[in-house]
Amino acid sequence: MRAMPVFRRSRSSKLVDRLMRGVLWSIAILFVVVLILFVGAILKQGWPVLNLSFLTKMPETLDAGGGIKPQIFNSIYLVVLSLGLSLPVGLGAGVYMAEYAGKGRTLNFLRLCIETLAATPSIVLALFGMIVFVQAMGWSFSIRSGALTLALLNIPVITRVTEVSLLGVPRELKEASYGLGATKLQTILKVALPYAATGILTGLVLTAGRAFGESAILVFTAGTNASAHFPDFRLTVPGETLSVHLWYVTSDGTLPDAREIAAGTAAVMIIVLLSLNLLVRLVDRIIRRRTR
Amino acid sequence: MPDVLETSLTAVPANGVGGSLADGPSAPPAAAESPAFRHSRLRRLTDRWAHLAFLTCSLLVVGLIGGILFFLASRGLAAFWPAAGNTGRALSLSEVFLSADWSPSSDRFGILPFIAGSLGVTGLALLIAAPTGTLTAVFIAKMAPPWMRNLMRQVMDLLVGIPSVVYGIFGLTVVLPLVSHTWLADAPASGFAVSAVILAVMIVPTIVSLSTDAFESLPSSLDEGAQALGSSRWQAIWHVLIPAARPRLLTAAVLGLGRAIGEAMAVQMVIGNNPQWIALMRESTDRAPFLRALFTPAATLTTELVQELPNTAAGSTWNNVLFAMGLLLYLLTMVLILATRRLGRGKEA
Numbered sequence: 001m002r003a004m005p006v007f008r009r010s011r012s013s014k015l016v017d018r019l020m021r022g023v024l025w026s027i028a029i030l031f032v033v034v035l036i037l038f039v040g041a042i043l044k045q046g047w048p049v050l051n052l053s054f055l056t057k058m059p060e061t062l063d064a065g066g067g068i069k070p071q072i073f074n075s076i077y078l079v080v081l082s083l084g085l086s087l088p089v090g091l092g093a094g095v096y097m098a099e100y101a102g103k104g105r106t107l108n109f110l111r112l113c114i115e116t117l118a119a120t121p122s123i124v125l126a127l128f129g130m131i132v133f134v135q136a137m138g139w140s141f142s143i144r145s146g147a148l149t150l151a152l153l154n155i156p157v158i159t160r161v162t163e164v165s166l167l168g169v170p171r172e173l174k175e176a177s178y179g180l181g182a183t184k185l186q187t188i189l190k191v192a193l194p195y196a197a198t199g200i201l202t203g204l205v206l207t208a209g210r211a212f213g214e215s216a217i218l219v220f221t222a223g224t225n226a227s228a229h230f231p232d233f234r235l236t237v238p239g240e241t242l243s244v245h246l247w248y249v250t251s252d253g254t255l256p257d258a259r260e261i262a263a264g265t266a267a268v269m270i271i272v273l274l275s276l277n278l279l280v281r282l283v284d285r286i287i288r289r290r291t292r
Numbered sequence: 293m294p295d296v297l298e299t300s301l302t303a304v305p306a307n308g309v310g311g312s313l314a315d316g317p318s319a320p321p322a323a324a325e326s327p328a329f330r331h332s333r334l335r336r337l338t339d340r341w342a343h344l345a346f347l348t349c350s351l352l353v354v355g356l357i358g359g360i361l362f363f364l365a366s367r368g369l370a371a372f373w374p375a376a377g378n379t380g381r382a383l384s385l386s387e388v389f390l391s392a393d394w395s396p397s398s399d400r401f402g403i404l405p406f407i408a409g410s411l412g413v414t415g416l417a418l419l420i421a422a423p424t425g426t427l428t429a430v431f432i433a434k435m436a437p438p439w440m441r442n443l444m445r446q447v448m449d450l451l452v453g454i455p456s457v458v459y460g461i462f463g464l465t466v467v468l469p470l471v472s473h474t475w476l477a478d479a480p481a482s483g484f485a486v487s488a489v490i491l492a493v494m495i496v497p498t499i500v501s502l503s504t505d506a507f508e509s510l511p512s513s514l515d516e517g518a519q520a521l522g523s524s525r526w527q528a529i530w531h532v533l534i535p536a537a538r539p540r541l542l543t544a545a546v547l548g549l550g551r552a553i554g555e556a557m558a559v560q561m562v563i564g565n566n567p568q569w570i571a572l573m574r575e576s577t578d579r580a581p582f583l584r585a586l587f588t589p590a591a592t593l594t595t596e597l598v599q600e601l602p603n604t605a606a607g608s609t610w611n612n613v614l615f616a617m618g619l620l621l622y623l624l625t626m627v628l629i630l631a632t633r634r635l636g637r638g639k640e641a
Contacts, residue, residue: 024431032447034451093349096346100343119628131615185343215557
């Protein structure tokens with residue numbers, strides 16, 4: 001602990017204070033403006049392209065005027081599949097860390113692993129998925145390779161959210177449950193998890209948003225092609241998502257209207273993510289009102 | 293690991309009351325006879341199996357960390373020590389890590405340009421994001437009125453939720469045209485500057501959210517003490533609050549750094565993807581060296597992976613070197629996470 005410095009109230013210190021207040025306000029306002037400009041620009045560019053036929057047509061490979069119907073489907077399908085795969089593992093690991101691991105080395109080590117996995121760049125996860133699922137398992141670029149690799153991205157987030165939400169459960173509640181003679185599992189399933197459910201649910205929606213926007217992983221595991229059938233639920237076909245499509249048409253450049261398609265796709269993604277964000281906020285508000 | 297499992301399993305008393313109560317007030321024994329929950333032998337057995345299942349989930353995460361390392365190493369290290377069935381030749385460590393000559397077609401694989409590119413663009417991004425992020429955090433935690441605080445939280449939530457390809461397309465269609473063919477850049481302006489600005493916006497939410505937590509967890513006595521000694525708002529922030537929160541502020545910056553160095557798609561869309569950027573930077577003399585460095589098309593570890601991995605055959609030297617770059621990124625992540633642990637420990641001491 002350092003000693004408190006001696007503060008002098010001089011005219012210059014007042015000036016500096018005023019100046020720095022201004023600087024902090026401007027930096028904060030700058031970020032608000034950046035966000036508004038950002039969302040505004042993306043929506044403005046995409047607006048002319050957005051219509052029903054763009055959303056419901058199959059994409060073209062060489063000509064202008066293609067749509068993004070299968071990409072929308074693949075995005076949703078992959079998010080649902082990857083969440084379904086990562087939810088049990090993430091929940092389980094989160095429950096273990098909050099309820100079983102106790103404080104000490106085990107918990108520290110587990111936290112370290114979760115932090116590392118959370119910080120691992122998605123391109124590294126992509127390489128792992130490519131080696132294991134695409135090549136070693138021989139699944140090539142497919143929905144199943146993509147979903148499994150994408151699950152790796154979700155697991156640390158779900159684990160963390162579960163752990164934090166469970167740690168927020170009041171101790172008295174659990175003790176009351178034990179007092180009634182419940183086993184540990186009964187306490188977790190019937191008391192702790194229901195109490196923590198809203199926190200976990202919010203985390204899940206945010207995880208879904210992240211998986212929805214992920215591209216690096218899917219370029220190398222789910223591929224840059226979409227099935228010609230619709231809807232194609234097969235796990236063995238390539239599954240290009242919206243974000244991958246946006247990247248691919250931009251960098252590939254064979255489509256004459258690549259710019260417009262990219263702009264439209266970006267606008268669709270922004271609208272979906274804004275709605276998800278709004279949903280989280282709404283659910284949060286409703287729950288808060290109810291608990292009050 | 294096995295002894296952890298055994299002790300914790302046997303630590304569960306026969307009546308099924310969980311180990312977590314061991315450190316708290318013990319439940320009255322009569323409560324176990326309460327009709328609300330029955331303890332058949334089956335229940336006790338399920339309890340143990342559930343414990344095992346939860347443990348398995350955690351072990352899976354631990355296994356993943358090791359698995360990623362193993363598989364990346366198995367391919368990346370093959371660049372230097374080729375395994376059987378590899379078509380590539382064995383490279384020496386120095387011709388990969390200490391050479392700036394990347395021309396795979398003539399069998400030269402120096403990855404120094406990508407390491408330098410990653411460090412350059414990440415360093416620049418951090419230079420923008422760390423100060424502004426920290427100041428925004430202190431603003432949110434210690435200065436802003438409640439409505440502004442809420443607004444800033446929402447802004448940061450939205451910024452962190454925007455996908456990297458959308459950042460990329462914004463950079464490509466809005467920022468690049470803005471600076472291309474101006475006094476800043478006489479050609480398309482792809483390069484470090486635009487990439488770093490985009491990256492900075494991407495990592496600011498990480499830095500802000502962690503730093504805000506750091507400021508909010510400081511004891512209020514610090515702030516009050518400073519004010520009682522006659523400090524102005526800014527003096528309290530600058531002389532007391534920021535020094536007190538320093539370890540956690542550094543942790544936030546390191547995690548932001550980690551996010552920036554691993555970002556692939558957004559950077560790939562705006563940086564220009566030129567592995568020969570060092571040579572190009574030296575050649576062109578028509579601009580001031582500073583501007584030349586900022587606006588020359590370049591490449592980083594991640595962008596090169598995105599750019600070239602699909603075009604290479606598995607097992608070739610080229611492919612192996614790309615995986616070695618991935619391995620390098622992964623090891624870097626581990627180092628950064630361990631560094632944050634170190635910083636955190638310094639705080640407690």
